[in-house]
Amino acid sequence: QSALTQPASVSGSPGQSITISCTGTSSDVGGYNYVSWYQQHPRKAPKLMIYDVSNRPSGVSNRFSGSKSGNTASLTISGLQAEDEADYYCSSYTTSSTLPVFGGGTKLTVL
Amino acid sequence: EVQLVESGGGLVQPGGSLRLSCAASGFTFSNYAMHWVRQAPGKGLEYVSAISSNENITYYANSVKGRFTISRDNSKNMLYLQMVSLRTEDMAVYYCARAGVGGSGWYRNDYWGQGTLVTVSS
Numbered sequence: 001q002s003a004l005t006q007p008a009s010v011s012g013s014p015g016q017s018i019t020i021s022c023t024g025t026s027s028d029v030g031g032y033n034y035v036s037w038y039q040q041h042p043r044k045a046p047k048l049m050i051y052d053v054s055n056r057p058s059g060v061s062n063r064f065s066g067s068k069s070g071n072t073a074s075l076t077i078s079g080l081q082a083e084d085e086a087d088y089y090c091s092s093y094t095t096s097s098t099l100p101v102f103g104g105g106t107k108l109t110v111l
Numbered sequence: 112e113v114q115l116v117e118s119g120g121g122l123v124q125p126g127g128s129l130r131l132s133c134a135a136s137g138f139t140f141s142n143y144a145m146h147w148v149r150q151a152p153g154k155g156l157e158y159v160s161a162i163s164s165n166e167n168i169t170y171y172a173n174s175v176k177g178r179f180t181i182s183r184d185n186s187k188n189m190l191y192l193q194m195v196s197l198r199t200e201d202m203a204v205y206y207c208a209r210a211g212v213g214g215s216g217w218y219r220n221d222y223w224g225q226g227t228l229v230t231v232s233s
Contacts, residue, residue, distance in 0.1 A: 034218040038156070045206055045223040046148075046156065052215050089156050093218040098170040099146075099158040100218045 004029065004090055004103035011109040017078040020106045022090030023071055028101060030071035034093035036100075037066055037075045041086045049088075050075060077108075085110040113137040113222045115207050120227030127197050127231075133190040133207030133224055141165075141185035144210035144217055147192050149203035150226075159205070160192060161217070175201070194229070202231045 005023040012018040022029060022037075029035055033053045038046035048057050050066035053073060063078045073092070077084055090103040119131040131147070147159040160181040161170045169181050180193040190207050205227050208220035 034215050036219040038220075040156075045225055046208075046220075047223070048211075048219060048221050051211060051219040051221075057221060091156075091219070093215075097172075099161055099172060102156045102158070105155040 003094060003096070003101035004092060006088075006090060006103040006106045008104070009107045009109065011111055012077075012080045013111045014080055014082065016080050017076060018080060018108065019077075020075045020088050020090075020108070022073040022075070022092075022103045024073075024092055024094075025071055027096055028092040028094035029068065029073050029090075031095070032093045033068070034100075035066065035068060035073040036091045037064075037073075038089045038091065039084075039086045040089065040105075046089065080110055082110050084108060113209070115209065115222055115224035117205065117207050117224045117227040120205065120229045122230045122232065123197055124233050125197060125199060125231055128193070128195040129197065129229060131192040131194070131205055131207075131227060131229070133192075135188045135190065135207075135209070138209070140183075140188040143212070145181075145183060145190045146208045146210060146220055147181060147190075148206045148208055148220070148223075149201075149229075150206070151200075151203040154203075157203075161210070162190070197229075197231045199231050202229060204228050 037050040040046045054066040116134045146161045178196045207224045209222040211219040
């Protein structure tokens with residue numbers, strides 16, 4: 001069981017917006033602004049999409065945005081495109097471990 | 112261009128040993144902390160181990176503590192993961208990943224290798 005809880009799957013049609021949640025506790029997501037999001041296409045390495053809750057690395061589309069409210073962080077993808085279909089993982093600093101923790105991952109399907 | 116290239120994966124019997132390597136290029140390796148992250152077949156991501164830029168600090172997941180050893184050679188731009196007493200549950204793709212910069216950099220990975228597959232089976 002992952003330390004951070006994500007929905008197993010979400011879906012949306014091209015052009016729509018979707019949001020993926022990542023729920024933790026005050027010991028991780030809620031207590032610190034060290035939440036990251038990764039995109040992983042099948043048989044590929046993960047790619048950093050968002051860090052420190054809402055910052056986008058250079059080169060990442062502005063269709064991707066992050067936010068946090070209480071113990072839940074969210075990744076929003078607007079203007080959904082076929083290439084966005086992938087697995088998405090959140091990660092956070094946690095006081096419970098010397099290493100960051102991942103969520104269980106969410107499979108995004110573009111209908 | 113930042114590149115991380117893992118090697119050393121393969122088939123090993125339970126109880127066996129393996130050493131993974133990660134060759135880094137395109138950046139000043141000695142300035143960055145590094146992580147190993149693994150992904151079991153069909154499963155999610157799991158942090159395995161981390162090492163600070165100057166090797167002074169190392170961390171391990173509870174699941175591998177006492178069996179895995181992370182190290183680096185900054186003169187050769189190389190990261191290593193020595194794995195002993197391997198178990199079937201260690202079977203996974205192992206990625207090396209560069210930590211980010213700044214105070215929060217330890218908690219994110221901005222570049223990843225392509226991964227190397229470790230299969231533990233008799």
